[in-house]
Amino acid sequence: MGATGLPHEAEVVIVGGGTAGAVVAARLAQAGVEVLVLEAGPDPGPFGDPRWPADLVDARRLGHSCDWGFDSGDTLPQPMRFERSRVLGGCSTHNGAVQTWGHARDYDGWAAAGNPGWSAAELLPLFERASQQLRVRTYAVEELTPWQRAWHDAGPAVGLPQLRDVNDLAEGVGIAPESVNVVGDGVRFNNAFAYLDPVRALPNLTIAGDALVDRVLIGPDGAARGVAVVRGGAVHEVAAPLVVLCGGAFCTPTVLLRSGVGPAAQLRALGIEVALDLPGVGENLHDQPFAMLRWEGSPQLVAAMDAAVARGWAPDEQVLAKAASRFEPDAFDLHLFAYSPTHIHGGWSWHAGASALRPRSRGHVRLTGRDPEAKPLIDHRFLSDPAGDDVAMLIDGIAQVRELAATGPLAALLGRELTPGADAAQPAALEAWLRAHPDSYWHPVGTAKMGPASDSAAVCDARGEVHGLPGCRVADAALMPSVPRAATAMPVTVIGERIAASILDERAGRGDAGGARGAHP
Ligand SMILES: Cc1cc2nc3c(=O)[nH]c(=O)nc-3n(C[C@H](O)[C@H](O)[C@H](O)COP(=O)(O)OP(=O)(O)OC[C@H]3O[C@@H](n4cnc5c(N)ncnc54)[C@H](O)[C@@H]3O)c2cc1C
Numbered sequence: 001m002g003a004t005g006l007p008h009e010a011e012v013v014i015v016g017g018g019t020a021g022a023v024v025a026a027r028l029a030q031a032g033v034e035v036l037v038l039e040a041g042p043d044p045g046p047f048g049d050p051r052w053p054a055d056l057v058d059a060r061r062l063g064h065s066c067d068w069g070f071d072s073g074d075t076l077p078q079p080m081r082f083e084r085s086r087v088l089g090g091c092s093t094h095n096g097a098v099q100t101w102g103h104a105r106d107y108d109g110w111a112a113a114g115n116p117g118w119s120a121a122e123l124l125p126l127f128e129r130a131s132q133q134l135r136v137r138t139y140a141v142e143e144l145t146p147w148q149r150a151w152h153d154a155g156p157a158v159g160l161p162q163l164r165d166v167n168d169l170a171e172g173v174g175i176a177p178e179s180v181n182v183v184g185d186g187v188r189f190n191n192a193f194a195y196l197d198p199v200r201a202l203p204n205l206t207i208a209g210d211a212l213v214d215r216v217l218i219g220p221d222g223a224a225r226g227v228a229v230v231r232g233g234a235v236h237e238v239a240a241p242l243v244v245l246c247g248g249a250f251c252t253p254t255v256l257l258r259s260g261v262g263p264a265a266q267l268r269a270l271g272i273e274v275a276l277d278l279p280g281v282g283e284n285l286h287d288q289p290f291a292m293l294r295w296e297g298s299p300q301l302v303a304a305m306d307a308a309v310a311r312g313w314a315p316d317e318q319v320l321a322k323a324a325s326r327f328e329p330d331a332f333d334l335h336l337f338a339y340s341p342t343h344i345h346g347g348w349s350w351h352a353g354a355s356a357l358r359p360r361s362r363g364h365v366r367l368t369g370r371d372p373e374a375k376p377l378i379d380h381r382f383l384s385d386p387a388g389d390d391v392a393m394l395i396d397g398i399a400q401v402r403e404l405a406a407t408g409p410l411a412a413l414l415g416r417e418l419t420p421g422a423d424a425a426q427p428a429a430l431e432a433w434l435r436a437h438p439d440s441y442w443h444p445v446g447t448a449k450m451g452p453a454s455d456s457a458a459v460c461d462a463r464g465e466v467h468g469l470p471g472c473r474v475a476d477a478a479l480m481p482s483v484p485r486a487a488t489a490m491p492v493t494v495i496g497e498r499i500a501a502s503i504l505d506e507r508a509g510r511g512d513a514g515g516a517r518g519a520h521p
Contacts, residue, residue: 004231006208009239010036012503013227014246015213015255017043018090019191019489020476021246023130023496024503026195029205031504036206036238037196038229040251041066041086043209046200047193056085056093059180059188060315061343063094070250075363075379077436082378082444084250088209089192091248095442095489096317097180097188099136101127102486103331104169110481114452115462118498120169126497127167130490131179134194138165139177139318146304147413148318151338151352152177154407158400160321173332175321186313191493214372215259216243216472218275224471230372244464244473244499249444250365252478253282254376256448256459257367261469270367276468280457284449285363286483288441289382291394291434292339292353293401296415302348304413305340316340321404322485325356325396327389333358333485334397335441336404350414352405354397355441357485360385365447382438391431398430443488448478463506464499475499 014025017039029035044051053065066087072080085094104120111119144152155162155175163174181189199205212230217237219225226239245252256262260275262282267274308314317339322332339351363381368374383390405414416422424433451458453467458481460466464473477492479499484491505511 004211004229004234004236006038006211006229006231006236006238007036007206008237009226010034010206011240012036012242012244013038013238013240014244015227016040016090016245016247016251016476017088017192017196017207018085018246018248018476019092019492020496020499021244022089022092022191022195023493024244024246024475024500025205025207026199027497027500028503029199029202032204033507034204036240037208038211038213038227038238039088039207039209040212041088041209043088043207046197047187047189056087056190057187059097059182059186060313061341062096062316063188064343066093068250070375070378072379073377075377076382076438080438080440082250082440083442084248088196088207089190092191092489093188095188096487097182098178098317098320098487099131099134099167099181099490100179100320100486101167101169101490102484105331106482106484106486110450113481114455115450115481117462117502118450123494123498124169126494126501127169127490130493130497134181134191134493135183135189136179136181138179141177143313144177144318145308145314147301147340147350148338150410150413151175151404152319154404154410155321157407158403160323166320166322171322172330173322173324175319178318178320186315212372213247213255215255216245216261216469218259218469222276222469224469242471242473242503244475244503245448245478246476246496247478249285249447249477250376250378252474252476253365253447254367256281256466258370258372261466266366270370272370278459278467280449280459282365282447283362284446284457284481285365285378285380285444286359286361286446287380287382287444288355288357288359288483289361289390289394290353290355290439290441291398291437292351292419292439293398293405293417294419295350295405295417297348297350298413298415301350301413305348316342323397323400325393327393328358331485333393334400335487336397336401352401354394354401356390356393356397357483358393359483360387360389362446380438380440380444382440383435391434394434395427395430441487443477443483445477445480445483445488448474449481450474450479451481463502473499473503
């Protein structure tokens, strides 16, 4: 042990014990591998430990403790916070706890882009396994609050059939109660609880909280040889033949960049010695743009929801629709949902959102300095695609939200549309409003994208190994070549399962469908 309380070496170091990191760590530890998890935020302990901040276990609304404090800087018309949870479990500790799978086309597209082992058929068992591990269940219609039930009931009138849930990878449009990882009396069953609690007692697993990884150490042979980590004000080196980056879409590229792995000119401009010129690091950032409408609520709606709260469980969202824009009428490419963001407004407010799930716009994450605590520059370049498809998708989504809101039972519960309101009724005005108010659906991905070595924008291969950097893998939202038509928690969990399986297969000498190169370590 060093002065920082960390070991000097490990078989595998996991950088970030978040949504995917918890999965990789657990699966490797269960198989007997000696694993060290380095998490920048605290480890508040297992399920039920009183050190967990109340808002992070309360699944009724989004949590806000332990935030990294990232924001848009001056890249957007209005500054926007990009919430990211800095705590064991990562964003699975503060998210909406909605578990969605997307569509087979998403993963078949990944496989077709040169990523063997990632087709929908190959991932399906992992979606099922992860859903069990996270204790996912789907709300019964009877459990819906009156506000959510009214949206659910309105679906068929606008061509959205009622489905059992939204997680059939072959299915198209429809509306359904949400599938959630909520247990007991409303606890968000985050990935640390689901995956790390069962293995915490293993002697071959060490979980170190408050351990900020600065960079990957690279040996003279060009392979990763461990990490430099800041803990308790001191810098410590941990040697490891395998480092798995699980810092998420914003932080995994920043760790690589600080390690000298990324676009050479960018690194030199910051005085960072270039270890590997890899142009894709930090590029391809994309998130699903989002638009949120707001209405006045009738006294009847307020009374019905007050009564629901008095009866017990009344979360901010419970129903999700998969809908189609003009671009993909035979599948779906929109999420629509009703929402009462009580974490923002305190009391009742009546919103519904539309998100364009297959955005064309691409942005980037860049370093602003060498300090591992320096906030990165995060520029999504929302709605910047030259053809304007992202705006068009949102306009189609908003039209369907308005159609839903105008159906009989819902119209009776709602008053005037307040945002964007009557002034933005027509497409041109709506486009102007959308461009002035870009918003995110909280699902940034793609900044260390997976792809074959022949793709100059690819950062890692189908085993997650960084091109040209043996012994360093990526396993988190950064790896996605393109965002699936889903909220991303479950797809990220599946990425954790997939990369862990690939590492274990190689160690067992079984090879791996996702591998183009030899096994390492
Ligand atoms: C407000 C909000 C609501 C959301 N709601 C939903 C939802 O309802 N359903 C859904 O499917 N998705 C939702 N998402 C998205 C989903 O939660 C994320 O896509 C997913 O959790 C990301 O997982 P990850 O493993 O890539 O990153 P994270 O879960 O963010 O994990 C990264 C971890 O790495 C740590 N870390 C980062 N850098 C370092 C470093 N240098 N050293 C050490 N540790 C480091 C972080 O502290 C963190 O613990 C939501 C996201 C947000 C922000």
